[in-house]
Amino acid sequence: MMDAIVEVIDLHHRYPTGTHALRGVSMEIYPGEFVAIIGQNGSGKTTFVKHLNGLLRATSGVVRVNGLDVNRHKVSEMARHVGYCFQNPDHQIFCETVYDEVAYGPRNLKLTQAEIEARVDEALAAVGMLELKESHPRYLSKGQRQRVAVASVLSMHPTVLIIDEPTTGQDYRDGLEMLNLILQLNQSGHTILFISHDMPMVARFAQRVIVFREGEVLLDGSTRQVFKEVEKLRTTFLMPPQITTLAHEFRHLFPETMLSVPEMLEKTLQLLDNAPVKGH
Amino acid sequence: MMEYIARNSLIHRLHPLTKLAWAVTIMLLSLMFNNPWYLAVIILSVVIVGFIGKVGKETLVYLSALTVVAAFVFVFQILFRPGGRLLFTVFPASWPVVGGWLPVTQEGLNYGFAMSLRMIGLVSVLPVILTTTQPRDIVMALVDTLHVPYDYAFMFTTALRFMPIILSEVNTISQAQRSRAYAVEGWNPVRKLQAFAPIAMPIVFIAIEKADRLGLCMELRGYGSKNRTYLRMLRLGYLDLAAFILMVAMLVLSTIAIFQDYGRIDLIGS
Numbered sequence: 001m002m003d004a005i006v007e008v009i010d011l012h013h014r015y016p017t018g019t020h021a022l023r024g025v026s027m028e029i030y031p032g033e034f035v036a037i038i039g040q041n042g043s044g045k046t047t048f049v050k051h052l053n054g055l056l057r058a059t060s061g062v063v064r065v066n067g068l069d070v071n072r073h074k075v076s077e078m079a080r081h082v083g084y085c086f087q088n089p090d091h092q093i094f095c096e097t098v099y100d101e102v103a104y105g106p107r108n109l110k111l112t113q114a115e116i117e118a119r120v121d122e123a124l125a126a127v128g129m130l131e132l133k134e135s136h137p138r139y140l141s142k143g144q145r146q147r148v149a150v151a152s153v154l155s156m157h158p159t160v161l162i163i164d165e166p167t168t169g170q171d172y173r174d175g176l177e178m179l180n181l182i183l184q185l186n187q188s189g190h191t192i193l194f195i196s197h198d199m200p201m202v203a204r205f206a207q208r209v210i211v212f213r214e215g216e217v218l219l220d221g222s223t224r225q226v227f228k229e230v231e232k233l234r235t236t237f238l239m240p241p242q243i244t245t246l247a248h249e250f251r252h253l254f255p256e257t258m259l260s261v262p263e264m265l266e267k268t269l270q271l272l273d274n275a276p277v278k279g280h
Numbered sequence: 281m282m283e284y285i286a287r288n289s290l291i292h293r294l295h296p297l298t299k300l301a302w303a304v305t306i307m308l309l310s311l312m313f314n315n316p317w318y319l320a321v322i323i324l325s326v327v328i329v330g331f332i333g334k335v336g337k338e339t340l341v342y343l344s345a346l347t348v349v350a351a352f353v354f355v356f357q358i359l360f361r362p363g364g365r366l367l368f369t370v371f372p373a374s375w376p377v378v379g380g381w382l383p384v385t386q387e388g389l390n391y392g393f394a395m396s397l398r399m400i401g402l403v404s405v406l407p408v409i410l411t412t413t414q415p416r417d418i419v420m421a422l423v424d425t426l427h428v429p430y431d432y433a434f435m436f437t438t439a440l441r442f443m444p445i446i447l448s449e450v451n452t453i454s455q456a457q458r459s460r461a462y463a464v465e466g467w468n469p470v471r472k473l474q475a476f477a478p479i480a481m482p483i484v485f486i487a488i489e490k491a492d493r494l495g496l497c498m499e500l501r502g503y504g505s506k507n508r509t510y511l512r513m514l515r516l517g518y519l520d521l522a523a524f525i526l527m528v529a530m531l532v533l534s535t536i537a538i539f540q541d542y543g544r545i546d547l548i549g550s
Contacts, residue, residue: 075463076458076462079461080461084456091449093481094477094480105460108462
């Protein structure tokens with residue numbers, strides 16, 4: 001068995017205002033996993049992921065990433081292990097050129113000039129923005145700015161990538177492109193955790209889904225297992241994709257959970273083929 | 281940051297104008313007296329009003345944050361106040377070269393106490409007023425009773441209202457940059473200034489964007505059309521009358537006290 005890259009044991013977080021935002025969260029995430037974190041607003045998703053690079057400190061419990069106890073390291077030290085992309089790229093973009101923006105992290109890591117340049121090119125190539133290297137980030141579209149934000153985190157070579165709501169506020173095509181990009185990053189070896197409210201995208205891309213409810217993990221399993229629990233999901237007002245719900249309603253015909261239209265189509269055709277032919 | 285807290289209290293029911301008058305009274309009193317004991321009593325009275333207004337805890341949190349600033353004022357006033365009865369020097373006289381530097385005098389000590397307490401006194405009313413008064417009521421009081429043009433009153437309260445929003449944005453930006461290994465290290469002032477850009481640039485853009493959107497929303501809701509009417513009218517009540525009488529009495533008594541040589545101490549050290 002491989003060692004977990006993220007290991008969380010009985011994590012509690014209480015905000016200074018008294019809100020008990022996390023109530024005993026435990027999980028293990030393994031290298032190369034593609035994990036979606038879902039749940040209602042205020043269920044503790046963002047609070048949870050902010051513990052993985054030390055932006056928030058555990059009130060009690062243990063958080064280890066790459067074997068490092070996050071509580072004993074500064075955020076700036078964790079940056080080379082955990083990349084955190086915020087939802088709104090405008091919260092971080094401040095440079096005159098895309099190049100400088102992406103080079104900011106590596107410069108903070110005090111890398112050599114040659115190394116910085118290599119990393120910027122590599123990160124921009126990964127997000128498909130290499131030709132816009134000298135552009136002013138303010139004049140780019142929102143989708144492009146988000147790619148710059150992702151590149152500026154990638155250039156620090158983190159092993160774990162956290163992406164907060166990558167599709168919110170984007171049209172279907174931009175959202176799809178964003179998740180395809182994340183999938184590529186996953187295939188090139190990054191462990192991915194993304195927060196999302198976009199159930200069809202979660203069903204389509206995630207291998208594993210973790211559901212938060214009121215500061216606790218309600219469900220944790222493969223995407224298929226989690227979306228099977230329609231009743232449990234309903235308690236926290238989460239709706240699986242429509243096709244999944246439809247298949248669930250006809251579960252005497254479709255015992256397995258359906259995640260996409262092509263899947264459902266295939267099963268339906270199989271059922272029709274095997275059906276006893278009547279009327280002859 | 282101080283925001284309105286909806287609670288049911290005597291102070292919440294006061295007319296905003298009464299509370300503004302109270303602010304002026306406390307400021308005047310803080311300036312009239314320089315005896316640390318008197319100033320301490322003034323601050324204590326503000327805390328008591330805070331507790332009557334059910335915002336005592338919030339007031340104390342704010343004041344304890346202020347004591348950090350006050351501590352700076354205190355130290356600097358002591359160290360850089362010339363003349364007076366010498367108590368001791370920070371560097372003992374027996375030390376070579378630096379011996380006898382930074383003398384601390386009785387007058388400096390008094391002055392430090394007086395100035396830091398006065399500083400706290402001057403701004404101590406802020407949390408009580410902001411947590412017990414709705415911004416729109418402050419606008420009403422300024423426009424309706426004091427005849428301040430509505431635009432100015434609106435500007436004033438919008439600025440107050442924007443502060444917590446901007447601070448929360450700054451917090452998010454700082455988290456985003458720290459996630460990219462942003463860290464302010466060392467004492468080099470040029471470095472410090474450079475380190476400011478990653479936070480300052482995004483917040484300026486976000487603030488402009490927000491202000492732009494706010495302006496649009498205001499126009500869409502008819503801001504600037506003529507003959508504004510008001511949904512709520514505020515009236516001065518008996519409670520306000522009682523408060524005004526109390527405040528005038530305090531000011532008169534204090535003026536008499538000053539002329540009778542109470543509440544002031546000799547800070548010049550002559």
